[in-house]
Amino acid sequence: MIAEIVMLVGALLILLAAVGVVRFNDTLARMHAQTKATVTGVVLVLTGAASEVTNAHHVSMLLLATGLQVLTAPVSGYLLSRSVYRSRDIHARVDVVDELSSPAED
Amino acid sequence: MITAVLVVLLLAAITFGYRLLRGPTIADRVVAADGLLVVGVAAIATNAVRTGDGSFVPVAVVTTLVGFVSTSVVARYIEGRS
Numbered sequence: 001m002i003a004e005i006v007m008l009v010g011a012l013l014i015l016l017a018a019v020g021v022v023r024f025n026d027t028l029a030r031m032h033a034q035t036k037a038t039v040t041g042v043v044l045v046l047t048g049a050a051s052e053v054t055n056a057h058h059v060s061m062l063l064l065a066t067g068l069q070v071l072t073a074p075v076s077g078y079l080l081s082r083s084v085y086r087s088r089d090i091h092a093r094v095d096v097v098d099e100l101s102s103p104a105e106d
Numbered sequence: 107m108i109t110a111v112l113v114v115l116l117l118a119a120i121t122f123g124y125r126l127l128r129g130p131t132i133a134d135r136v137v138a139a140d141g142l143l144v145v146g147v148a149a150i151a152t153n154a155v156r157t158g159d160g161s162f163v164p165v166a167v168v169t170t171l172v173g174f175v176s177t178s179v180v181a182r183y184i185e186g187r188s
Contacts, residue, residue: 001107003155004107004155005107007111008107011110011148012114014115014141014148015114015115017118017141018121018122019121021125021138022125027131027133027134027137030125031137034140038144039144041144045148046147046148046166049151053160054158058160061166064167065147065151068167068171072170075174075178076140076173076178079177080133080177080180082185083181083182083184084131084184086185087133087184087187
């Protein structure tokens, strides 16, 4: 019962990420919604499923998928955001200090 | 309860699919496609709980790795194009 509630909370977080991806009006803002909320949601869903499944192989597979998701999502998010920044596909807001201007150029 | 989880995941997939079709830039579509893969992983795990048959659970691991590699490759492509 508790595992199913955890899975439902995770699915709702993934839905929240999807709503953020549709509603925000900038690629970097969309990634901000997608990377964080999606990883948290899928971790909740996978750990909830791992505590419901009985077979030990499937439990270890689900935990492996959880660990891989946590490890790989920040790396791919960083690569994508750096390429978006470099291709200048973002809004240039006049009231914002561009703190990435020197380090991300290399 | 498990059915509710699957319905919420279906709504998330439809919402990501809207951005995948509309997204003005390639990066927006990549963000939406990555989200769709995550929805797929969660749906595989949920279905394993619902049916009690975990035959497709290894596919969740592979889908995670495919999402990482594809996002990285498209990021390299966007960066090399400009």
